[in-house]
Amino acid sequence: MSDTLPAIAFIGAGSMGGAIVRGLAASGVPVDGPIRVTNRTAARAATLAGIDGVESIALEERPEGNAEAIAASRVVVLGVKPQRMPELLHDIAPHVRDDAIVVTLAAGVPLATYEAGLPGAAVVRAMPNTPSTVGKGVTGIAAGTHATPEDLAIVRRLFETVGEVLEVRGDDGIDAISTISGSGPAYVFLLIEKLAEAARHQGFGDDEALLLARGTFAGATALLDAEGEEPAELRRRVTSPQGTTERAIAVLQDAHLDQVFADATDAAYARAKELAGVNPTPATEVIILKSSD
Structure with a gap:
């Protein structure tokens, strides 16, 4: 070609x-x-x-x-x-x-x-x-x-x-x-928004709260790209046994985030089918044919 x-x-x-x-x-x-x-x-x-x-x-x-x-x-x-x-x-x-x-x-x-x-x-x-x-x-x-x-x-x-x-x-x-x-960028912006709210809850001003939340997401993504490791592995490295992060992660896991994201993406999929005039049904296996190297 x-x-x-x-x-x-x-x-x-x-x-x-x-x-x-x-x-x-x-x-x-x-x-x-x-x-x-x-x-x-x-x-x-x-x-x-x-x-x-x-x-x-x-x-x-x-x-x-x-x-x-x-x-x-x-x-x-x-x-x-x-x-x-x-x-x-x-x-x-x-x-x-x-x-x-x-x-x-x-x-x-x-x-x-x-x-x-x-x-x-x-x-x-x-x-x-x-x-x-x-x-x-x-x-x-x-x-x-x-x-x-x-x-x-x-x-x-x-x-x-x-x-x-x-x-x-x-x-x-x-x-x-x-x-x-x-739709994913909207999910990320929502998480940044909520992390900034948590920072304000901990006593930071608006500017500082947004800096902490935005910078943390940007830095974590850059680290993920640089390390080439799975997100779960990088999370484990940050989560010291019996430390503060472990305690926070336990709260997040108890909130069943996996199910929350599954429900959210299922709702988006159903809406896409409705817009196309197709009866919404659960997503079947997505066949990935080729991705960028």
Whole structure:
């Protein structure tokens, strides 16, 4: 495979799509031609207009911008809101190339919807998360019926510019990964919020409490990356027998956090199925096809 990514168009680039555009442009990965990005308003288009290698198109100024960008690109990333997707698929279908790889960022819209709207197209669902905006994302990708291993490799390279990539099987895999890495940053922010509250309970001011909580999470994650050990092992190293940490961990374990997180992710999975119009059922085994090294 060539080191150069094929021509890419982003149809709708809000905060997530914009982050991927910025990550791709900053990565140094060569792209065949400019990265074409369309947005409805000139104000939104202006936020990406100054990036080297990016052609930012405002549809209010160039109404045919979507058609032009799609016709010129092999990879087409759809970044509009889920409720707008059926209308968009209808509008772009005549312009999608025969060799196109259509990548969707929308949550709750199954692969079958895209394959019905774009018959024969190679479709890939992607579930990036918000840390992609700082190059620390985790993105799940799943291939549709017509996507080849080469297509998946191209999509993988695209998302590796903003973090790590995990390839899963089908809509079930994407819905499952959305409950962990997709929603996961909110879980972490909640834990930081609650640890800061505990610091205030121990007598620290607001600024000091947030510094302690935020710095502890950031440092623990950095240590996990640096050591290459399992989290349980690093926890054991911090937990001296009959010490203060052991006492605190016992309280947390008695709260059955494992069940709390299982219940939370099951609820998120059920909601993902509801949004897709599918009867919610318990998640089955997620087939991991390939992950970033």
